[in-house]
Amino acid sequence: MKAIIGLDIGGTKVLGALYNEAGELLERGKKKTKANEGIDTVMGQVYKVIDGLLAFPEVEVTGIGVGVPGLVNQKGVVTFSPNIPFKDFDLADRIQKKYHLPVVVGNDVNVAMYGEFRHTESSYKNVLGLFIGTGIGGAIIIDEKLYIGQGSAAEFGHMVVNADGAYCGCGAQGCLEAHASKTAIQKAITTQLHKGRKSMLADLLKEDGAVIKSSSLKKAFDESDPLAVEVMLKAARFLGIAVGTLINQFHPEAIIFGGGVIEAMGESFVDLVAREASQHAMPGLMETVDLKCATLGDDAGIFGAYQLAKATI
Amino acid sequence: MKAIIGLDIGGTKVLGALYNEAGELLERGKKKTKANEGIDTVMGQVYKVIDGLLAFPEVEVTGIGVGVPGLVNQKGVVTFSPNIPFKDFDLADRIQKKYHLPVVVGNDVNVAMYGEFRHTESSYKNVLGLFIGTGIGGAIIIDEKLYIGQGSAAEFGHMVVNADGAYCGCGAQGCLEAHASKTAIQKAITTQLHKGRKSMLADLLKEDGAVIKSSSLKKAFDESDPLAVEVMLKAARFLGIAVGTLINQFHPEAIIFGGGVIEAMGESFVDLVAREASQHAMPGLMETVDLKCATLGDDAGIFGAYQLAKATI
Numbered sequence: 001m002k003a004i005i006g007l008d009i010g011g012t013k014v015l016g017a018l019y020n021e022a023g024e025l026l027e028r029g030k031k032k033t034k035a036n037e038g039i040d041t042v043m044g045q046v047y048k049v050i051d052g053l054l055a056f057p058e059v060e061v062t063g064i065g066v067g068v069p070g071l072v073n074q075k076g077v078v079t080f081s082p083n084i085p086f087k088d089f090d091l092a093d094r095i096q097k098k099y100h101l102p103v104v105v106g107n108d109v110n111v112a113m114y115g116e117f118r119h120t121e122s123s124y125k126n127v128l129g130l131f132i133g134t135g136i137g138g139a140i141i142i143d144e145k146l147y148i149g150q151g152s153a154a155e156f157g158h159m160v161v162n163a164d165g166a167y168c169g170c171g172a173q174g175c176l177e178a179h180a181s182k183t184a185i186q187k188a189i190t191t192q193l194h195k196g197r198k199s200m201l202a203d204l205l206k207e208d209g210a211v212i213k214s215s216s217l218k219k220a221f222d223e224s225d226p227l228a229v230e231v232m233l234k235a236a237r238f239l240g241i242a243v244g245t246l247i248n249q250f251h252p253e254a255i256i257f258g259g260g261v262i263e264a265m266g267e268s269f270v271d272l273v274a275r276e277a278s279q280h281a282m283p284g285l286m287e288t289v290d291l292k293c294a295t296l297g298d299d300a301g302i303f304g305a306y307q308l309a310k311a312t313i
Numbered sequence: 314m315k316a317i318i319g320l321d322i323g324g325t326k327v328l329g330a331l332y333n334e335a336g337e338l339l340e341r342g343k344k345k346t347k348a349n350e351g352i353d354t355v356m357g358q359v360y361k362v363i364d365g366l367l368a369f370p371e372v373e374v375t376g377i378g379v380g381v382p383g384l385v386n387q388k389g390v391v392t393f394s395p396n397i398p399f400k401d402f403d404l405a406d407r408i409q410k411k412y413h414l415p416v417v418v419g420n421d422v423n424v425a426m427y428g429e430f431r432h433t434e435s436s437y438k439n440v441l442g443l444f445i446g447t448g449i450g451g452a453i454i455i456d457e458k459l460y461i462g463q464g465s466a467a468e469f470g471h472m473v474v475n476a477d478g479a480y481c482g483c484g485a486q487g488c489l490e491a492h493a494s495k496t497a498i499q500k501a502i503t504t505q506l507h508k509g510r511k512s513m514l515a516d517l518l519k520e521d522g523a524v525i526k527s528s529s530l531k532k533a534f535d536e537s538d539p540l541a542v543e544v545m546l547k548a549a550r551f552l553g554i555a556v557g558t559l560i561n562q563f564h565p566e567a568i569i570f571g572g573g574v575i576e577a578m579g580e581s582f583v584d585l586v587a588r589e590a591s592q593h594a595m596p597g598l599m600e601t602v603d604l605k606c607a608t609l610g611d612d613a614g615i616f617g618a619y620q621l622a623k624a625t626i
Binding site: 071079080126140142143147148149150151152153154155156158159160161162163164165170171172173174237238241242244245248249250251252253279280282283284285288289 | 469
């Protein structure tokens with residue numbers, strides 16, 4: 001039986017899975033990334049996950065797909081990663097030479113959203129993914145294929161939506177990520193709490209530690225905590241502006257929403273985003289685009305990596 | 314000898330041309346659109362241009378490509394046109410049934426920028442067009458093909474770049490078109506003149522009539538008229554923000570700039586736009602994208618329509 005390995009190399013853990021040709025998951029693997037121990041240790045962890053999956057009986061592995069955080073060029077070189085010590089590192093080549101198997105590497109969000117696209121039972125050809133977590137990323141699927149341009153396409157977190165707005169970690173002003181990512185939401189909350197504003201988020205933040213959990217945002221929002229409502233509506237507004245822009249630019253059949261903020265906040269939050277988007281999409285376009293929530297959770301990365309390998313190799 | 318007809322149906326004139334397989338222009342045609350005389354008169358004018366080109370000796374016409382202002386769906390139906398009385402009008406089918414030839418119809422800016430792309434001697438695969446005239450439009454070329462999504466893609470004039478900025482003719486707030494089109498530039502100028510501001514643009518505007526010519530903007534800008542410089546730098550800033558965003562989204566090999574404002578202002582204006590864009594493109598991306606000026610002028614529409622027919626039929 002032929003099979004393909006899907007890998008999701010994250011900042012804290014390396015996830016892997018073995019899929020057969022029908023897309024059924026045969027086996028899983030998981031190791032700590034140990035990102036702070038250097039590149040050789042990280043690769044050792046990756047190899048352990050691969051070796052574990054290769055030991056699965058009676059399958060012939062025909063390829064490996066990999067998702068990794070950071071900028072990945074068309075050849076599978078990781079030019080930069082924010083939380084793994086890969087810098088101009090030819091990840092595809094390294095794995096390929098060790099296992100003598102075809103390898104395809106993509107950006108983690110691109111790959112995960114491609115997995116969500118493949119998981120959608122539909123005849124969609126042109127779909128966008130919008131991922132709202134600590135940062136904001138995305139994916140462009142055109143004619144059923146992942147589009148990456150020269151490598152770094154779909155950086156939707158760095159669409160400028162508010163020219164005179166907040167500065168972003170990337171150095172630019174007005175990026176979507178600076179207005180609607182979990183990082184931006186957290187910053188707005190802590191600023192208000194420091195000002196002495198009362199909110200149940202103060203207690204939730206103490207429980208969560210340094211970074212507020214998306215589930216805490218959801219809880220406070222559902223209980224109509226004024227600060228939580230204010231901050232989340234503001235985030236929804238900027239997300240809606242971005243979604244309206246994306247519709248005017250791509251006129252896709254669907255946009256799939258994923259990431260921790262969406263997973264916690266749920267469909268009602270996407271409805272708020274859609275309401276804002278409809279004010280910015282050109283007349284007649286909004287109703288032609290389906291807005292959907294991602295459904296695969298943590299499996300999106302491994303499933304997308306498998307699908308990408310299947311489509312590419 | 315085989316040949317293809319390219320048509321550019323504009324608000325005031327219908328341009329046509331006959332091209333052979335090598336892309337050489339064999340014959341031109343031109344009629345007034347007579348848009349205010351209704352749909353049958355307009356189609357009569359279109360047919361006159363086609364008939365004239367079909368009369369060219371010793372060629373076999375194998376298809377017709379058409380560019381038309383407005384929203385055109387994937388089947389060649391013009392759902393709406395701002396200045397021609399086409400409304401849910403199956404233009405492709407109408408021409409096809411009369412001449413028994415394959416017909417492809419696209420949005421005028423999409424088609425013209427596709428013509429500019431095809432005219433570029435290069436190995437580019439993924440290119441964007443940005444057209445700055447009375448309004449702002451664009452084109453997306455992916456894998457050497459014109460991408461239109463469900464029909465209305467590449468409406469770059471309606472990217473929201475300034476959430477709390479000016480209202481746009483489309484009804485939304487903060488669109489690029491409301492900040493950097495010739496209409497927006499003109500509005501900024503007349504507002505300032507009404508306030509009593511001194512500028513050589515006052516005299517130029519009197520000469521030009523109700524709408525200022527792009528050449529007048531260029532003249533005043535080159536002579537360092539303070540109002541002209543202020544207004545054009547502001548337009549360049551918003552164009553640069555949009556270009557930075559487009560680079561982060563598409564990571565294309567090139568962006569081609571066209572339209573009356575660009576034709577008049579020239580490459581030095583595109584340099585100003587690029588300077589702003591480099592502040593918004595993600596680190597390392599700006600230098601990977603070529604910024605180019607369109608070169609075909611009024612022929613872009615007919616040449617693009619020919620190229621589109623050639624690629625599609």
